[in-house]
Amino acid sequence: MRYPHLFQPLKIGPVTLENRLMMGSMHTGMEGLPDAFDRLAAFYRARAEGGAGLIVTGGFSPTEDGEFGDGDSLFNAAEHAETHAVIPAAVHAAGARIFLQLLHAGRYSKRPDAVAPSAIRAPINRNQPRALAADEIPAIIEAYGRSAVLAQQAGYDGVEIMGSEGYLLTQFLSPRTNHREDDWGGSFANRARLAVEVVRHVRGCVGDGLAIAFRMSMLDLVEGGLTGDELVELATLLEAAGADSLTTGIGWHEARVPTIAQAVPRRLCFGVRTDQSGGHNPCCGLQPD
Ligand SMILES: Cc1cc2nc3c(=O)[nH]c(=O)nc-3n(C[C@H](O)[C@H](O)[C@H](O)COP(=O)(O)O)c2cc1C
Known part of the structure; x- marks a missing residue:
């Protein structure tokens, strides 16, 4: 066989995957629809039945100001753990595991109260963020910990901390977006501090019972992106802080x-509908055009 390890189990911290097929994080936009969480549970269950050993949800924010702006991606309260619980239950029933992605959008947020390491607007966002005060940063770290504990309560097998694609943790890491002169900017150790402290705090909150993945940006493709040596150093720091996988x-x-290819054919979804009679329906729930 060409890929002899693909269908072998893999251990990530406390979690054992049946195979190494992973469906990466994709925000579906279904969060704000009626019956959103039943639809999401059906969507992910279909992918688990299709053979994925591990699924990562789309990004959910640990704080309000970290949301994209749609108001549907917050995950920081007991009620969110309750509404999400159908998702891991559906995926587990199909034999797969699922991580909740924690994503703070930082300067990519369209909210008027968007925050960033420095008050520098993103070229793809009309919204001007404000620079976080140093004494606001510990609350963000604590928010990640709270969300991870709630993810555990919801039944998720792990969390993936989003540190890629230019969102808040990436914004702190890069001199392109981090012009701070305090303990959170300047040297690489200072720029990496938020990512590392988030992982360390989440590990302290969840103990050994929840897997922690960190999504790193391996190639920023922007001026001021991280160097190869910095990436290696970051990976080492994240592992030491408690990440189980990168x-x-x-x-x-x-x-x-x-x-990123954003065009997903809507009708493909209907191609996998197998049961219209009220039983389990793996369709994503969208209506035909
Ligand atoms: C509709 C859509 C939503 C996405 N949402 C997220 C997200 O919430 N979090 C994330 O880390 N990546 C997100 N991504 C990026 C994907 O995880 C992935 O990196 C990207 O689609 C490139 O995949 P490829 O390398 O297989 O081509 C999204 C991609 C798409 C197309």
């Missing part, structure tokens, strides 16, 4: 090199 992303959203 997942990867390529390119900030503002990069001039396109890296």
